[in-house]
Amino acid sequence: xxxxxxxxxxxxxxxxxxxxxxxxxxxxxxxxxxxxxxxxxxxxxxxxxxxxxxxxxxxxxxxxxxxxxxxxxxxxxxxxxxxxxxxxxxxxxxxxxxxxxxxxxxxxxxxxxxxxxxxxxxxxxxxxxxxxxxxxxxxxxxxxxxxxxxxxxxxxxxxxxxxxxx
Amino acid sequence: xxxxxxxxxxxxxxxxxxxxxxxxxxxxxxxxxxxxxxxxxxxxxxxxxxxxxxxxxxxxxxxxxxxxxxxxxxxxxxxxxxxxxxxxxxxxxxxxxxxxxxxxxxxxxxxxxxxxxxxxxxxxxxxxxxxxxxxxxxxxxxxxxxxxxxxxxxxxxxxxxxxxxxxxxxxxxxxxxxxxxxxxxxxxxxxxxxxxxxxxxxxxxxxxxxxxxxxxxxxxxxxxxxxxxxxxxxxxxxxxxxxxxxxxxxxxxxxxxxxxxxxxxxxxxxxxxxxxxxxxxxxxxxxxxxxxxxxxxxxxxxxxxxxxxxxxxxxxxxxxxxxxxxxxxxxxxxxxxxxxxxxxxxxxxxxxxxxxxxxxxxxxxxxxxxxxxxxxxxxxxxxxxxxxxxxxxxxxxxxxxxxxxxxxxxxxxxxxxxxxxxxxxxxxxxx
Numbered sequence: 001x002x003x004x005x006x007x008x009x010x011x012x013x014x015x016x017x018x019x020x021x022x023x024x025x026x027x028x029x030x031x032x033x034x035x036x037x038x039x040x041x042x043x044x045x046x047x048x049x050x051x052x053x054x055x056x057x058x059x060x061x062x063x064x065x066x067x068x069x070x071x072x073x074x075x076x077x078x079x080x081x082x083x084x085x086x087x088x089x090x091x092x093x094x095x096x097x098x099x100x101x102x103x104x105x106x107x108x109x110x111x112x113x114x115x116x117x118x119x120x121x122x123x124x125x126x127x128x129x130x131x132x133x134x135x136x137x138x139x140x141x142x143x144x145x146x147x148x149x150x151x152x153x154x155x156x157x158x159x160x161x162x163x164x165x166x
Numbered sequence: 167x168x169x170x171x172x173x174x175x176x177x178x179x180x181x182x183x184x185x186x187x188x189x190x191x192x193x194x195x196x197x198x199x200x201x202x203x204x205x206x207x208x209x210x211x212x213x214x215x216x217x218x219x220x221x222x223x224x225x226x227x228x229x230x231x232x233x234x235x236x237x238x239x240x241x242x243x244x245x246x247x248x249x250x251x252x253x254x255x256x257x258x259x260x261x262x263x264x265x266x267x268x269x270x271x272x273x274x275x276x277x278x279x280x281x282x283x284x285x286x287x288x289x290x291x292x293x294x295x296x297x298x299x300x301x302x303x304x305x306x307x308x309x310x311x312x313x314x315x316x317x318x319x320x321x322x323x324x325x326x327x328x329x330x331x332x333x334x335x336x337x338x339x340x341x342x343x344x345x346x347x348x349x350x351x352x353x354x355x356x357x358x359x360x361x362x363x364x365x366x367x368x369x370x371x372x373x374x375x376x377x378x379x380x381x382x383x384x385x386x387x388x389x390x391x392x393x394x395x396x397x398x399x400x401x402x403x404x405x406x407x408x409x410x411x412x413x414x415x416x417x418x419x420x421x422x423x424x425x426x427x428x429x430x431x432x433x434x435x436x437x438x439x440x441x442x443x444x445x446x447x448x449x450x451x452x453x454x455x456x457x458x459x460x461x462x463x464x465x466x467x468x469x470x471x472x473x474x475x476x477x478x479x480x481x482x483x484x485x486x487x488x489x490x491x492x493x494x495x496x497x498x499x500x501x502x503x504x505x506x507x508x509x510x511x512x513x514x515x516x517x518x519x520x521x522x523x524x525x526x527x528x529x530x531x532x533x534x535x536x537x538x539x540x541x542x543x544x545x546x547x548x549x550x551x552x553x554x555x556x557x558x559x560x561x562x563x564x565x566x567x568x569x570x571x572x573x574x575x576x577x578x579x580x581x582x583x584x585x586x587x588x589x590x591x592x593x594x595x596x597x
Contacts, residue, residue, distance in 0.1 A: 059306065066300065113292055
């Protein structure tokens with residue numbers, strides 16, 4: 001899928017008020033913070049149901065979303081190593097996400113488990129992954145991932161029009 | 167020599183592995199490898215203030231952060247001649263129980279149970295046990311909340327300081343924590359029921375020694391100034407070097423420990439074996455119902471011990487909250503009475519006894535020594551794995567079976583590799 005097509009799919013998903021967003025990662029680790037930064041940018045234009053680490057704990061958010069009838073879709077945004085060049089982007093469904101993400105994360109509840117729970121409760125989940133170039137501690141984002149953030153802002157965040165929000 | 171590697175070891179905290187080497191049916195070596203590099207924390211804190219030490223040492227681990235902070239507080243305050251008031255002590259107890267609940271719920275439901283229910287991981291388990299997983303996450307969320315409320319944020323909170331707390335939680339927040347604890351007891355009881363119904367393999371059983379903090383007053387507890395050993399001795403925590411005897415090991419970035427030249431075990435199963443008869447309430451009933459003599463010879467019962475301990479923790483919380491609420495005024499931070507001294511802080515981290523030793527000179531840390539629970543368990547983990555491999559080889563078991571059983575034993579100890587600053591390689595010679 002091209003970036004244009006990915007952005008188009010994201011725009012449709014994010015225009016729907018029944019979509020919640022969870023940005024994942026550690027902003028102190030270079031490109032690992034891209035999911036958090038994208039969610040922050042989204043929250044500027046779309047304040048409701050957008051969450052990100054470390055302010056929000058992903059499993060705590062999902063527990064609430066499981067009980068929130070209005071939410072039918074959850075979009076996770078994270079730095080994901082899928083073997084492409086830094087800054088490459090990929091929007092995956094829950095089944096593909098399970099192949100991309102490690103089954104076990106030692107420090108927290110695995111995102112794929114949260115996706116499984118959402119699915120069991122009839123909610124859809126997607127993973128928007130950005131290929132990182134570096135996860136070095138206390139380092140800035142790499143230029144390629146910064147470019148991906150700029151493109152995301154221009155093509156998705158700035159054009160967002162939300163249906164269904166009061 | 168045939169070699170089969172398990173690397174990385176899944177569903178443990180940090181990067182570790184297991185190496186098993188054998189020639190035919192003879193075991194040559196069984197190692198629990200710690201693959202994470204040493205981080206030299208004890209040297210980093212030399213020359214730092216006690217406040218700086220607290221902020222550095224708690225970052226050894228994001229899961230055991232509050233145990234490290236608590237052990238550091240106890241060691242530093244002893245060295246500085248500080249006694250904290252009862253309200254601060256009670257809030258520290260609540261903080262500590264929050265971490266125990268968070269860690270035990272994660273380990274029992276998401277890391278250990280898949281082994282016994284026949285799933286590769288909790289994700290696969292969620293399809294059939296989805297409601298249990300959701301309840302486990304709710305318990306974990308509650309524990310996260312306690313940690314955030316007491317320490318200032320969920321991980322590496324700075325609110326507990328030398329001499330007390332920066333800020334005490336609002337009364338209504340504490341009252342809500344008390345109320346929720348009652349609602350969550352059935353979740354912890356469910357964990358006990360599932361684990362108690364499992365068939366636990368017995369072919370690697372053997373005696374060992376158990377150690378834990380002695381809380382005093384004939385209570386069950388997770389803090390103390392002395393150490394209770396299953397051989398009947400009670401030793402002051404200041405004798406921690408004699409108890410632990412840390413030593414370097416060529417295959418491990420973590421130091422190994424021996425007591426009187428022999429491996430020993432710390433953690434929930436040690437606490438239950440040494441102190442369990444003191445449990446009251448529902449936790450006491452569950453202990454009496456499920457504990458048996460195999461708990462002294464089989465580390466896999468650590469999972470069930472952790473589950474019973476969750477019930478205990480949830481039963482303690484209302485009492486602790488009440489003791490905080492009955493003191494209306496928040497006590498000020500107690501200032502040091504001296505600038506020089508030595509102290510050992512011992513607490514029960516979720517995985518076992520954690521020691522922080524400090525020597526303070528001119529108000530700064532002059533020497534520090536941290537002894538970690540997983541480091542203390544490493545020799546016993548290897549001992550039980552070796553016995554399991556010996557028996558399985560003699561039965562002609564295939565590599566996959568041996569790997570699985572070795573992993574079950576290692577995971578039962580809930581090793582925290584980040585704290586210990588190492589996994590299973592399996593190597594076998596077939597001639």
